[in-house]
Amino acid sequence: MFLSRLATVAGLACVTAGQVVNQTSCNDKNYTYQELAGYGLISGNARDEYGDTIGGIGSAIALDRSQWKKLSNGSYNGVLWALPDRGWIARFHLLWDMIRRQGFKKSTHFTDRHTPSPSNRKLIRSNGRNTEGTLNFQPRVHKFDILFTPQPNATVASPSGNNLFFTYKETIRFLGPDGTPCTGLDADGTGHISFPGFPDLPVATYQGDGFGNDGPGGKRIPIDSEGLVLTPDGSFWVSDEYGPYIYRFNPAGLMIGAIRPPDAIIPMRNGTESFSADSPTFYASKGAGDDVTPADNPTGRDNNHGFEGLAVTGDGNTLYVLLQAAANQEGGLNKQTERYARLVKYDITIPSAPRYAREFVVPLPLYNDPTAKASKNPKVAAQSEIFHIQDGQFFILARDSGAGHGQSVSLSVYRHIDIFDISTATDIKGTTYDCANCSIASDAGVLKTGITPATYCSFIDFNVNSQLNRFGVQNGGAQDASLLNEKWESIGLVPVDGLVGDDDEWFVFSLSDNDFITQDGYLESGEFRYADGSGFNLDNQALVFKIHLPDHSRPFDRDP
Ligand SMILES: *[C@@H]1O[C@H](CO)[C@@H](O)[C@H](O)[C@H]1NC(C)=O
Ligand SMILES: *[C@@H]1O[C@H](CO)[C@@H](O)[C@H](O)[C@H]1NC(C)=O
Ligand SMILES: *[C@@H]1O[C@H](CO)[C@@H](O)[C@H](O)[C@H]1NC(C)=O
Ligand SMILES: *[C@@H]1O[C@H](CO)[C@@H](O)[C@H](O)[C@H]1NC(C)=O
Ligand SMILES: *[C@@H]1O[C@H](CO)[C@@H](O)[C@H](O)[C@H]1NC(C)=O
Ligand SMILES: *[C@@H]1O[C@H](CO)[C@@H](O)[C@H](O)[C@H]1NC(C)=O
Numbered sequence: 001m002f003l004s005r006l007a008t009v010a011g012l013a014c015v016t017a018g019q020v021v022n023q024t025s026c027n028d029k030n031y032t033y034q035e036l037a038g039y040g041l042i043s044g045n046a047r048d049e050y051g052d053t054i055g056g057i058g059s060a061i062a063l064d065r066s067q068w069k070k071l072s073n074g075s076y077n078g079v080l081w082a083l084p085d086r087g088w089i090a091r092f093h094l095l096w097d098m099i100r101r102q103g104f105k106k107s108t109h110f111t112d113r114h115t116p117s118p119s120n121r122k123l124i125r126s127n128g129r130n131t132e133g134t135l136n137f138q139p140r141v142h143k144f145d146i147l148f149t150p151q152p153n154a155t156v157a158s159p160s161g162n163n164l165f166f167t168y169k170e171t172i173r174f175l176g177p178d179g180t181p182c183t184g185l186d187a188d189g190t191g192h193i194s195f196p197g198f199p200d201l202p203v204a205t206y207q208g209d210g211f212g213n214d215g216p217g218g219k220r221i222p223i224d225s226e227g228l229v230l231t232p233d234g235s236f237w238v239s240d241e242y243g244p245y246i247y248r249f250n251p252a253g254l255m256i257g258a259i260r261p262p263d264a265i266i267p268m269r270n271g272t273e274s275f276s277a278d279s280p281t282f283y284a285s286k287g288a289g290d291d292v293t294p295a296d297n298p299t300g301r302d303n304n305h306g307f308e309g310l311a312v313t314g315d316g317n318t319l320y321v322l323l324q325a326a327a328n329q330e331g332g333l334n335k336q337t338e339r340y341a342r343l344v345k346y347d348i349t350i351p352s353a354p355r356y357a358r359e360f361v362v363p364l365p366l367y368n369d370p371t372a373k374a375s376k377n378p379k380v381a382a383q384s385e386i387f388h389i390q391d392g393q394f395f396i397l398a399r400d401s402g403a404g405h406g407q408s409v410s411l412s413v414y415r416h417i418d419i420f421d422i423s424t425a426t427d428i429k430g431t432t433y434d435c436a437n438c439s440i441a442s443d444a445g446v447l448k449t450g451i452t453p454a455t456y457c458s459f460i461d462f463n464v465n466s467q468l469n470r471f472g473v474q475n476g477g478a479q480d481a482s483l484l485n486e487k488w489e490s491i492g493l494v495p496v497d498g499l500v501g502d503d504d505e506w507f508v509f510s511l512s513d514n515d516f517i518t519q520d521g522y523l524e525s526g527e528f529r530y531a532d533g534s535g536f537n538l539d540n541q542a543l544v545f546k547i548h549l550p551d552h553s554r555p556f557d558r559d560p
Pocket of ligand 3: 071073074075147
């Protein structure tokens with residue numbers, strides 16, 4: 001029985017055994033969302049081995065395929081890598097005022113009593129994008145042991161408690177090719193840094209310690225991590241938003257390679273490359289002002305809309321990277337027009353010599369934002385992650401923004417893991433579309449004739465309350481810990497049989513990015529303490545979906 005109608009009746013429908021939540025067919029391949037299988041969290045004030053807050057970790061995840069095991073008692077063990085982005089961002093004017101009033105110095109602890117009132121909070125939020133302040137956070141990846149015990153009998157009337165548990169293992173911090181730590185600080189408006197054997201890389205020049213205190217200053221490679229792919233030799237790839245680049249790190253976190261994308265994706269200002277995302281440093285921004293002119297680069301990836309999606313094929317030989325939404329010369333400056341996103345394919349058969357192979361266009365889904373004026377709808381659901389299934393079919397996590405725990409609106413209307421298929425899409429690689437000001441669409445977001453984009457198929461809706469409520473969580477409603485976070489940004493797959501998935505049954509893990517929002521935050525090896533100006537504490541939430549993939553799918557090759 002096809003249950004989409006039932007499932008959309010939030011909180012009323014209870015899917016019983018044998019039924020499914022939804023099914024979809026994409027180019028004759030059938031996918032089934034069977035049920036929500038789990039929920040778990042890492043507390044928003046958990047800290048890593050360096051004393052820093054474990055936050056933002058849902059920017060990307062990777063499940064180590066060699067460690068995933070089904071235990072005889074029905075539980076599963078695994079190792080999950082989780083990638084935070086560029087660290088905590090001071091988002092509010094008032095926070096800066098508060099710090100100045102107190103005389104900002106190391107070890108100052110900002111407490112709840114300085115939290116803005118809800119009405120102030122609203123005002124501060126409306127100050128928008130220019131209130132950000134980036135910090136000299138060293139980008140990193142965390143590893144966790146996970147213990148997962150499916151609870152198929154959970155119902156809305158009798159929900160399961162959390163059934164996914166995380167035990168912190170270790171953290172790898174990222175270093176540039178010469179061993180200098182990388183940074184979450186925004187890139188400089190002009191210039192780059194060079195290393196032998198690498199393309200020119202973005203650079204962030206900072207003063208003091210980069211947190212607002214005394215120090216020698218310096219230059220570091222800025223990375224706002226968003227995508228993660230593991231390889232069998234222990235090295236791993238990370239895609240970022242500043243360049244946007246793809247970096248390769250050895251198991252110790254040392255950068256051993258970098259991929260610079262086609263020029264059409266590189267941000268340009270005044271006719272030269274300009275990697276700044278217009279996210280001023282915390283110590284210089286004082287909560288106001290741009291740090292680069294013009295704030296919006298006319299061509300290339302939009303600010304903070306870089307390589308959100310990174311995937312590898314099952315044989316490990318091909319990387320795919322997808323922009324969060326359209327580049328600026330092709331509609332990227334508006335939520336209504338940023339629909340056509342570039343997907344770039346690299347052959348990494350020789351990992352030290354990646355080869356640009358092909359390029360395609362993915363049409364992002366549209367949704368109606370009930371809080372927006374009719375003239376502002378429909379909006380494009382930007383994407384936050386991709387995962388390769390097989391034969392050119394991918395999962396893609398596309399969603400709305402501004403709705404969820406800690407946001408002014410609690411009801412999200414679009415939060416999906418959908419599917420796209422590139423088998424009939426046009427390969428746009430080449431001089432026609434790849435030059436600095438070349439475009440695949442008009443700046444109003446109309447795709448050029450002659451380009452066939454990927455096929456897009458709707459699939460898993462995160463927001464089905466009849467499933468969420470089985471694990472005591474929900475979309476919409478009260479602003480409390482059981483409300484889903486705004487930002488879901490990661491996809492990991494593991495087989496239900498604990499082996500290779502011959503029965504095509506898989507668990508899909510997704511973690512949310514909590515933006516490091518806590519009232520008990522630590523950075524700079526525990527020396528920089530903060531309380532987010534929103535007043536909220538957000539957990540790092542995780543969901544597990546049980547699905548059936550098309551027959552004989554092999555998202556990854558593995559000997560049984
Ligand atoms: C079910 O999938 C269809 C596409 O096959 C989609 O249009 C619909 O929104 C989905 N419904 C739910 C509740 O996920
Ligand atoms: C996919 O599902 C449809 C509808 O249930 C069915 O008719 C079709 O045979 C299925 N296709 C495959 C390849 O399983
Ligand atoms: C299964 O065994 C593991 C390992 O001993 C244990 O941690 C887990 O709690 C057990 N699961 C159940 C459902 O008892
Ligand atoms: C679920 O319920 C069925 C029927 O009551 C029972 O046989 C089964 O053991 C239960 N499964 C779990 C994991 O509790
Ligand atoms: C671009 O040119 C303007 C006008 O000369 C200048 O103010 C601005 O700083 C330049 N921006 C960059 C990134 O070079
Ligand atoms: C692209 O930039 C080049 C160099 O600045 C310029 O000559 C050319 O006219 C531009 N092309 C378009 C389509 O804007």
